[in-house]
Amino acid sequence: MKTQFLRSLAGLAGSTAIALAGVTAPAFAQWTGGDDLPTNPLSCDASTPAPAPVAYNGGQPADATAKAGMNLRVVDVPKLVGIGYFNATSAGVAEAAGDMDDMSATTDGPAQANIDDQITLIDNYITSGVDGILFAANDPVAIAPLLRKALGAGIHVVGYDSDAEPDAREWFINPAEFNGVAKTLMDELAQQVGEDGSFAIVTSTFTTPNQARWIAEMEAYQSKCHPDMEWLESVEAQEDNILSFNQAMTLINKYGDDLDGIVGMTSVATPAAAEAVTQAELCGEVAVMGLATPNAIRPYIKSGCMEDAVLWSPVDMGYAALHVLRAAVGGTLKPGDTTVEAGRLGTLQIVNGSEVLLGDPVVFNAGNVENYDF
Amino acid sequence: MINRHSHEAVLAVLAALAIAVLALQSAEFLTPANLMNQGRLMTEVALVALVMTFVIASGGIDLSVGSIMGLSAVLLGTFWQKMGMPLPLAMVLVLFSGALCGLFNGFIIVRFGMPPLIATLGTLALYRGLAEGISQARSVRGWPEWFAQIGQGSFAGVPVQVWILLAAMAVAVVILGYSRWGRTVYAIGSSETAARFAGLPVDAAKYAVYTASGLAASLAAIIFVSRVSTTRSDMGTGLELDVITAVVLGGTSIFGGRGTIIGTVLGLVVIQALESGLSLAGIKGDGTIVLIGVVLILTLLASTFAESRARA
Numbered sequence: 001m002k003t004q005f006l007r008s009l010a011g012l013a014g015s016t017a018i019a020l021a022g023v024t025a026p027a028f029a030q031w032t033g034g035d036d037l038p039t040n041p042l043s044c045d046a047s048t049p050a051p052a053p054v055a056y057n058g059g060q061p062a063d064a065t066a067k068a069g070m071n072l073r074v075v076d077v078p079k080l081v082g083i084g085y086f087n088a089t090s091a092g093v094a095e096a097a098g099d100m101d102d103m104s105a106t107t108d109g110p111a112q113a114n115i116d117d118q119i120t121l122i123d124n125y126i127t128s129g130v131d132g133i134l135f136a137a138n139d140p141v142a143i144a145p146l147l148r149k150a151l152g153a154g155i156h157v158v159g160y161d162s163d164a165e166p167d168a169r170e171w172f173i174n175p176a177e178f179n180g181v182a183k184t185l186m187d188e189l190a191q192q193v194g195e196d197g198s199f200a201i202v203t204s205t206f207t208t209p210n211q212a213r214w215i216a217e218m219e220a221y222q223s224k225c226h227p228d229m230e231w232l233e234s235v236e237a238q239e240d241n242i243l244s245f246n247q248a249m250t251l252i253n254k255y256g257d258d259l260d261g262i263v264g265m266t267s268v269a270t271p272a273a274a275e276a277v278t279q280a281e282l283c284g285e286v287a288v289m290g291l292a293t294p295n296a297i298r299p300y301i302k303s304g305c306m307e308d309a310v311l312w313s314p315v316d317m318g319y320a321a322l323h324v325l326r327a328a329v330g331g332t333l334k335p336g337d338t339t340v341e342a343g344r345l346g347t348l349q350i351v352n353g354s355e356v357l358l359g360d361p362v363v364f365n366a367g368n369v370e371n372y373d374f
Numbered sequence: 375m376i377n378r379h380s381h382e383a384v385l386a387v388l389a390a391l392a393i394a395v396l397a398l399q400s401a402e403f404l405t406p407a408n409l410m411n412q413g414r415l416m417t418e419v420a421l422v423a424l425v426m427t428f429v430i431a432s433g434g435i436d437l438s439v440g441s442i443m444g445l446s447a448v449l450l451g452t453f454w455q456k457m458g459m460p461l462p463l464a465m466v467l468v469l470f471s472g473a474l475c476g477l478f479n480g481f482i483i484v485r486f487g488m489p490p491l492i493a494t495l496g497t498l499a500l501y502r503g504l505a506e507g508i509s510q511a512r513s514v515r516g517w518p519e520w521f522a523q524i525g526q527g528s529f530a531g532v533p534v535q536v537w538i539l540l541a542a543m544a545v546a547v548v549i550l551g552y553s554r555w556g557r558t559v560y561a562i563g564s565s566e567t568a569a570r571f572a573g574l575p576v577d578a579a580k581y582a583v584y585t586a587s588g589l590a591a592s593l594a595a596i597i598f599v600s601r602v603s604t605t606r607s608d609m610g611t612g613l614e615l616d617v618i619t620a621v622v623l624g625g626t627s628i629f630g631g632r633g634t635i636i637g638t639v640l641g642l643v644v645i646q647a648l649e650s651g652l653s654l655a656g657i658k659g660d661g662t663i664v665l666i667g668v669v670l671i672l673t674l675l676a677s678t679f680a681e682s683r684a685r686a
Contacts, residue, residue: 127408144603
């Protein structure tokens with residue numbers, strides 16, 4: 001116990017020194033920005049084993065079927081408003097509300113991705129007596145007490161994009177499984193930079209749940225299936241365009257010829273990294289790929305500086321979220337179900353107990369990027 | 375008398391008006407449950423604003439409170455989980471380190487005569503950087519049930535943190551309004567040179583207000599961590615702006631020498647009522663921010679106008 005205390009103290013002193021020196025490199029050389037949760041890398045070939053069934057682990061609202069058949073007022077609270085990605089999810093929510101004549105849905109979110117603002121906002125909507133809440137959490141734990149309060153008040157709660165603790169909501173629309181995204185990203189990257197290539201990551205922050213989870217899964221999959229690739233560094237860039245560009249530039253200057261590829265973990269970082277590589281005139285030498293919306297990366301795919309990027313349709317995600325909420329209210333989606341009907345998306349699978357899987361991630365490349373507009 | 379309290383009077387009328395209008399817009403607004411809940415949501419900002427009233431009345435400012443809150447939250451998790459200290463001890467140490475951060479602000483300001491705006495702008499970055507470095511971007515979760523009561527529980531039907539806030543308000547009212555310390559703060563804010571020649575303990579008073587400001591920010595951090603049951607190094611980002619808005623709306627002069635706790639409390643009530651009431655009335659978040667900005671400017675104009683009339 002005592003030695004552990006001393007070690008923590010030394011670690012603290014070390015971290016403090018780093019913070020004081022203004023160095024952004026992680027203190028632990030091995031650490032790449034992933035979270036501490038267990039990982040589940042997929043097999044290296046294309047075979048996908050059937051997922052093991054998991055018992056329902058979501059929460060249920062007080063008197064779950066009381067609102068069946070009633071007109072519902074639903075509020076959609078994304079992480080923040082005013083960015084293209086969440087504009088697309090709220091367009092999907094609005095589309096689904098238009099499908100159904102007994103639902104009204106409004107989108108309202110904080111102007112910045114701030115946990116306190118998001119919590120206050122949702123709290124006021126609970127007081128105002130909405131019937132349903134759709135959310136994309138800025139922090140999975142911080143939002144949970146409040147969502148439990150909503151469930152306790154008989155409000156139906158469905159998450160999308162960024163989850164909360166499972167028992168704080170009924171269902172979660174999982175845009176793509178973390179290990180599936182990790183596999184797609186690493187396989188695409190390996191194909192572009194080679195099995196002995198070295199690469200760096202530009203992410204949002206190391207605590208953003210989705211990004212941390214993807215990175216952890218990528219790390220596990222890479223050490224299993226692409227063991228000779230070298231993971232140089234992960235850097236934080238918020239979800240800020242200029243900061244992402246600067247961080248990508250720093251990586252290019254810092255590693256020079258050792259850098260074969262940059263992976264952007266946010267829809268902001270990937271096009272910013274492509275812009276940095278373009279301006280450094282390293283197209284073809286430093287590969288850029290990652291998560292991105294088709295509109296943002298179209299110019300780089302056209303100029304040949306990027307081959308492809310990976311994402312799902314945020315419009316479909318918002319669309320599915322409202323349909324799942326409707327199904328949960330109406331009693332057609334109950335704990336223990338394995339599939340759910342979601343309008344034009346057809347039948348969606350339920351995985352991990354209470355997560356509705358949107359489908360496989362989409363790879364945008366020169367062949368199909370013109371077919372999407374978001 | 376009118377001259378001295380005209381701003382509080384304007385603000386009290388405004389608060390009553392806002393509450394009446396908002397209550398007509400939404401049936402859920404003026405309910406005991408919502409009022410208690412709003413008290414819960416405003417406690418962190420209010421605690422820091424009470425002490426900020428002293429800081430601004432003394433002619434200073436403290437921009438580092440949000441960063442101290444973030445650092446304190448991270449330290450609470452580090453002391454308790456990473457170092458294995460008992461949680462009560464960790465809480466005491468966090469309050470101590472928050473006060474120390476404030477004392478350091480005071481040290482730079484008093485010892486080197488640095489303008490408070492610059493000094494605390496520097497420590498805003500410094501303390502946030504420390505929070506990020508120490509946390510290594512990891513959050514600490516799994517707080518015991520008794521700890522969660524501070525931010526989520528109730529005592530006699532009133533949220534626990536609101537009791538803490540009420541106690542802090544009582545202490546602040548007495549010190550600023552009725553004690554020698556309070557008069558010293560006003561004297562420094564009116565004219566520091568005159569206060570020094572009058573033999574008042576100017577340096578000690580400045581140390582005291584900045585230390586108290588850090589202490590309040592760390593207390594707010596403990597309550598916030600308990601309310602959201604996790605720690606993050608970005609906690610409290612932008613807190614300083616919410617706090618200063620409430621204090622200035624409450625009639626404390628940004629040049630020092632004037633300001634009351636009652637005014638600050640009224641300022642907090644107006645802002646919280648607008649945020650909650652407008653949201654309940656179906657107005658989106660961006661509209662609310664615009665309206666709060668307009669109210670701030672109009673209130674200060676109205677009170678300046680009333681004051682010049684009273685003087686003339």
